[in-house]
Amino acid sequence: MTDRGRAALTTKQDTLKVGPSQMHWDGQSLVIAIDEIASPPLVSRVRGTITVTPRALTGVELPLTQDGAHVWRPFAPLSDIRVDLEAEGWQWSGKGYFDANFGTRALEADFDYWTWGSFPTGDGATAFYDVTRRDGTRFDTAVRFGPDGSAKHVDAPAKARFRNSAWQVRRETRADAGVVPRQVLPMLDAPFYTRAAVQTQLGGEVTTGVHEALDLTRFRSPFLKPMLAVRVPRRAGWP
Numbered sequence: 001m002t003d004r005g006r007a008a009l010t011t012k013q014d015t016l017k018v019g020p021s022q023m024h025w026d027g028q029s030l031v032i033a034i035d036e037i038a039s040p041p042l043v044s045r046v047r048g049t050i051t052v053t054p055r056a057l058t059g060v061e062l063p064l065t066q067d068g069a070h071v072w073r074p075f076a077p078l079s080d081i082r083v084d085l086e087a088e089g090w091q092w093s094g095k096g097y098f099d100a101n102f103g104t105r106a107l108e109a110d111f112d113y114w115t116w117g118s119f120p121t122g123d124g125a126t127a128f129y130d131v132t133r134r135d136g137t138r139f140d141t142a143v144r145f146g147p148d149g150s151a152k153h154v155d156a157p158a159k160a161r162f163r164n165s166a167w168q169v170r171r172e173t174r175a176d177a178g179v180v181p182r183q184v185l186p187m188l189d190a191p192f193y194t195r196a197a198v199q200t201q202l203g204g205e206v207t208t209g210v211h212e213a214l215d216l217t218r219f220r221s222p223f224l225k226p227m228l229a230v231r232v233p234r235r236a237g238w239p
Contacts (some may be wrong), residue, residue, distance in 0.1 A: 002036065008238035019238040029053040030076075030098060034085070039231045048085030052098050055079060056149030064131055064139060065110055070103040077118060077125050077145040095120050097210070108216045110134055117173045119202060119209030123147070126202060128156055128174045142174065157202065165194035171213045175200045184208055191227070192218040 002019065010017040014025045020035040032050040037043060054076030064070040074097070081096030097118050114131040124146045131139040142156035160175035162182055166189045173181050185197035187210075198211035218224060 003232050003234040004238060005234070005236035007236055019235075039233075046085065048083075048087075048090070050084075051082045052076065052096055053080045053082075054098065055147060058145065058149045058151055060143070060151045062129070062141065062143070064101075064129070065133065069105050070101065070107070070110060072099065072101055072129065074099040074127065074143075074145070074151075077127060077151075078120075078147060078149075097125070107214075108220045111214075111216045113170075113213075113215055113217065115172055115211070115213045117198065117200075117209055117211040119200065119207045121202065121205055121207055125209075126154070130159065130172070160200070162198070165189050165196075165213070167191045167194070169194045169213050169215050169218075171211070173198060173200055173211055174202065176202065176204065181211075191224055192216070 004019045008019045016023045022033050024031045024033070030052045032052070034046055034048055034050065036046045038046050055078040057076055058074055060074050062072040062074075064072060076098040079096045079098055080093070082093040084091050099118075110133060112132045112134055114129065116127070116129050118125055118127045121144075124144060126142060126144045129139070129141050129143075133139065140156070142154050143151050144154045145151050156174045157176055158174070159172050160179060160181055161170075161172045162180055164170055166186070169192065171194065175181050179201040181198050181200040183196045184199050187195040187197065192215045193212070195210065195212045197208055199206065199208045201207070
C-alpha cells in the first residue's frame with residue numbers, strides 16, 4: 001500500500017479517490033475499489049472490491065480528549081460486508097462495521113496506549129475504547145449499538161489480559177469474570193500495532209469481533225518511524 005500526496009486526491013460528495021483506489025457511496029452501500037501493490041515481503045497486486053452495506057447509520061461522535069482534538073466516529077457499527085478480491089480464496093461475506101478516527105494533532109502527541117474492540121451481539125454490537133493519555137489520565141468507555149443505529153453508554157465488564165501479539169504488543173479487552181479472551185485470526189502485526197479477530201464473552205454470550213491494540217510509546221521511538229517509509233512508500237502524485 002502507498003501513501004500519496006494531495007495531487008493524487010479527488011473528492012466529490014459521494015466519492016473519494018486516492019490514486020488508483022476509491023470509495024463510492026451509492027446511496028445504500030459503500031463500494032471500496034482497491035487497485036494497489038502490497039508492501040514487502042509479499043509484494044503482489046491487491047485488486048478487487050469490498051462492499052459495506054450498513055444496517056443503520058449513526059450520528060455518534062465520541063471525543064477521546066477533553067479538548068476534542070481526537071474524535072471516534074462510528075458511522076455504521078452494524079453492517080454487512082462482501083469481499084471480492086482477485087485472488088483465490090479472497091472472497092467472503094459476513095458481519096462488518098465502518099468507522100473512522102479524526103484529529104487535529106498527531107496520535108503520539110496525546111496518547112501512550114489504547115485498545116479498541118467491536119463485538120457483535122444478539123441484539124446489536126458493543127464497542128470498547130480504553131485509552132491511556134500522555135498526561136496520565138484515562139478514558140474508558142463502552143457503547144452498545146442497536147439494530148436501528150441507536151447508541152447508549154453501558155457498564156463494561158472488567159479488563160482481561162490475553163496473549164501478546166507476535167511483536168509483543170500488550171493486549172487486553174473486556175470479558176466476563178474468569179474468561180480469558182483469545183485471538184482466533186491474525187489481521188495485522190506491527191511493532192507498535194496489532195489487529196485481530198478476538199473471541200471473548202460478554203454477559204454470558206460468546207462473541208468474536210475485531211480488536212486492536214496501539215502502543216504509541218513505541219511508535220514515538222526514533223528507531224521505529226523510519227521503518228514505515230520502507231513498508232509504506234510515499235508518492236506525491238498519480239498520473
